[in-house]
Amino acid sequence: MPFYELANPHRFLQLARVLIPALAVLALALIGLGLGLGFRAPPDYQQGEMVRVMYIHVPSAWIALFAYTLMAVASLGTLVWRHPLADVAAKAAAPIGAAFCLLCLVTGALWGRPMWGAYWVWDPRLTSVLVLFLLYLGVIAVWGAIDDPGRAGKAAAILTLVGFINVPIVKFSVDWWSSLHQGASVFRLDGPTIHPSLLTPLLISAAGFAALFFALQLAAMRNEILRRRLRTLGILAAATAEAG
Amino acid sequence: MDLGPHAAFIVAAYAAAAIIVGALVLWVAADYRALARAIAELEARGAKRRSDR
Numbered sequence: 001m002p003f004y005e006l007a008n009p010h011r012f013l014q015l016a017r018v019l020i021p022a023l024a025v026l027a028l029a030l031i032g033l034g035l036g037l038g039f040r041a042p043p044d045y046q047q048g049e050m051v052r053v054m055y056i057h058v059p060s061a062w063i064a065l066f067a068y069t070l071m072a073v074a075s076l077g078t079l080v081w082r083h084p085l086a087d088v089a090a091k092a093a094a095p096i097g098a099a100f101c102l103l104c105l106v107t108g109a110l111w112g113r114p115m116w117g118a119y120w121v122w123d124p125r126l127t128s129v130l131v132l133f134l135l136y137l138g139v140i141a142v143w144g145a146i147d148d149p150g151r152a153g154k155a156a157a158i159l160t161l162v163g164f165i166n167v168p169i170v171k172f173s174v175d176w177w178s179s180l181h182q183g184a185s186v187f188r189l190d191g192p193t194i195h196p197s198l199l200t201p202l203l204i205s206a207a208g209f210a211a212l213f214f215a216l217q218l219a220a221m222r223n224e225i226l227r228r229r230l231r232t233l234g235i236l237a238a239a240t241a242e243a244g
Numbered sequence: 245m246d247l248g249p250h251a252a253f254i255v256a257a258y259a260a261a262a263i264i265v266g267a268l269v270l271w272v273a274a275d276y277r278a279l280a281r282a283i284a285e286l287e288a289r290g291a292k293r294r295s296d297r
Contacts, residue, residue: 049248110257114250226279237291
């Protein structure tokens, strides 16, 4: 199926019907395998058993950043190409990204307390992730504040693109400023610095989180298409009742 | 399995993950059911989009 055919909501719904359950099963299998291997891996030489939190904290952080990047690309699709599914994709991704961002903040706090002695510090990495979470809430608020989906989509797209400046700040905050948070240890030019016994479960768990995200994203996009169909039907029903 | 002296933090992190992801999945599923029901009710009352006629 050519990519442009996905612009047709009917075709998208047909594809989503097949992909959502397949991705959900894949997510369950990969997350189960990743966490299973993660709990069998040896404890970290410095952090001991607390390293187990990594298998949910790091994938949550990656998904939170990826979801916002997806929203930014979709926002370009709304403002520049006016793709019919672009603002549907952007709106659907916002609450999902916010949930993974919240999970990243909560698990980070629970990891930080025994390792750093504090649930929270105003560190560049932690603060920029908090800003990312607030941006998610802002985009969700814009969608909720404007009734017309077209106008709401444009306003949310502008806010999303302005806020995208925060994504590289999150990523490089540990390099640009002195940070309590550890530096990048997986995506590095000189390769990962994590031992394979810990890295393999992390990557499998992250693949599972990615499959879960795409399953939820497709399901939320399907919901948004149905919400717009319901809105149209409601307007037509009201017009018919008024004419009759 | 012995999770060491900080077991409560590890358990709390996984509980938070289960609650947040579980709530997200339930919300998306409940939203779908409510929308499908509302569309079915409107269509049963004769409402149709031009493209459906």
